Amino acid sequence: MNTEDDRAPPLPGRRRQHARTADAVRCAFVRMFACVLLMLSPMAHALDLVLLAPGDKGPAQQFVETLRKATKPGVHRVREVTALDEVARDGVLERTDVVIAAGRQAVEAALRQSDRPVFAVLVGQRDVERFRREFPQRSLGAIVLDQPVARHLALVRAILPQASQLGVLLGPDSRFVEPMINQAATAQQLALDIVGIADSTELVGALQVLLERNAALLPLPDSLVSSPAAARAILLTSYRHRRPVFAFSSAYVSAGALAAVFSSPEHIAYDLADLLNAGLHSAEGLGGIHHPERFEVEVNRTVAKALGITVPDEQILRERIAGGGARR
DSSP: OOOGGGSOOOOHHHHHHHHHHHHHHHHHHHHHHHHHHHHHHHHHTOOEEEEEOOOSSSHHHHHHHHHHHHSOTTSSEEEEEOOGGGHHHHTGGGGOSEEEEESHHHHHHHHHHOOSOEEEESOOHHHHHHHHHHSTTSOEEEEOSOOOHHHHHHHHHHHOTTOOEEEEEEOTTTGGGHHHHHHHHHHHTOEEEEEEOSSGGGHHHHHHHHHHHOSOEEEOOOTTTTSHHHHHHHHHHHHHHTOOBEESSHHHHHHTOSEEEEOOHHHHHHHHHHHHHTTOOSGGGGOSEEOOSOOEEEEOHHHHHHHTOOOOOHHHHHHHHHTTTSOO
């Protein structure tokens, strides 16, 4: 029987094989360790977020429920708060990186009761501009409900491909979009007839001028132009002139507008989830004003029939508006 002293020393080839095996093990361990670090790195930069939204069953809760489902677990730490009048007492806002506020009341509460960066949702661009004027030193970002003006014009072009000129009604809060909509109209090869009003007494006269001179009317979101009384006047006057109205909400279409492009609370939630799931490292990643990426199109088929307008299917309209770019 051979003893340990009798064993032959390892051959040179075996030594090289053992060395290669050891190197392979070390490389595999390094790769595995790097993968672990990569998986853990988002957690190292996770943000503490407070989601501030009224607790009633409405658009804010639709947004919250969708965001809860759409956000990847563990990317950021999110605390939901529904008692808007108690946030200052609890001090919860002071212990967060960003306050996500759903709706005007929540945004105002976050701005008044904390000094943390605020990201607003379910508000219009005019609301955000007003808050920025009232709180000029605060960090305020948003995904606004307002559609890019180019999307409104794309809807008009998709339904009325032969239209050469469009009437646009602006109010005091929406005058700022005039340069942007003029630029978008050039891309659509569509002439615009823009009339702005300063108060409700000017509405009927402006409508008469716009509806006599143009094939269709586009009133843009504005505290004056969007009021219930103004909406009724716009729809009744346009019906008498047999001119279609292009709008910015489902309710407007139900009331008598021909078509609208808009974003729901669920759309906004998915858009915000995209930002959060991308692995933000700081509050600055939620800065700026964003228009919705996702959108819906709705058509009032009864109005289309009454006006003798053949309107494509909503899916076709969405594809034409998106142009292969925005998600739906």
